[in-house]
Amino acid sequence: MKLRVWDLPTRLFHWLLVAAFVGLFITAQIGGGLMAWHARLGYTVLTLVLFRxxxxxxxxYWSRFSSFVSGPGSIVRYLKAPQQFAHKMGHNPLGSLSVLALLLLLLAQAATGLFANDDIAFTGPLNKFVSDATASLLTKYHKDVGIVALYVLIGLHVAAIAFYRWRKHQDLLGPMIRGDKEVEPRAVLPSKDGAAQRL
Incomplete structure (x- = not known):
């Protein structure tokens, strides 16, 4: 049977975030006049993360942190016996850790961008409120530390999706597009995806 796991707002958040991040990567690589678009996309990411x-x-239900955020004990149990979590509808304990880390890194990346100054084509709108030393530190994090951490985490995210698809024969991508996941018939709570959630 099909079960609605990811509601429409969660799916829109996910794919808009992917599009914005690709745009941020391209505009950062080209630089120059495109840095104005880099800033706009940064505001978009900040808005999306705050929404999420x-x-x-x-x-x-499955989009709420209370349904998937796990403590250290659950993560250890998952690493020891992942098969016990094979039929979990939302994120498994390791996946929940990845989601939280991505949200925090994206928030930090967008926030530091507000204070950044590359001394060439871009100065963040909040740069004037901090000292040059602080701006330099935040810019270094934004350009060197935070972005590398995000690339690593996103790479692991994509690798995990591929691993689950080809080694465990579990489609994680389809449900994030359609919202529904194929499950064995049993009493599982579907995610809300009515008119109220779509507004």
């Missing part, structure tokens, strides 16, 4: 943080408390 709110949606983590009020969204559909």
């Amino acid at each position: 943080l709110i949606w983590g408390f009020v969204g559909g």
Whole structure:
């Protein structure tokens, strides 16, 4: 049977974030006049992440942090016996850790961009409120530390999707597009995806 796991707002958040991140990568590589678009896309990412943080408390069941955020004990149990979590509808404990890390890194990346100054084509709108030393530190994080951490985490995210698809024969991508996941018939709570959640 099919079960609605990812509600529409969560799916829109995910794919808009992917598009914005690709745009950020391209504009950062080209630089120059495209840095104005880099800033706009940065504001978009910041807005999306703030939305997702709110949606983590009020969204559909499987989108709420309470349904998937796991403590250290659950992560250790998952690493020892992942088969026990094979039929979990939302994120497994390691996946939940990845989601939280991505959200925090994206928030930090967008926030530091507001203070950044590359001394060439871009100065963040909040740069004037911090000292040159602080701006330099935040710019270094934004250009060298934060972005590398994001690339690594996104690479692991994509690798995990591929691993689950080809080694475990579990499609993680399809449900994030359609919203529904094929499950064995049993009493599992579907995610809310009615008119109220789509507004």
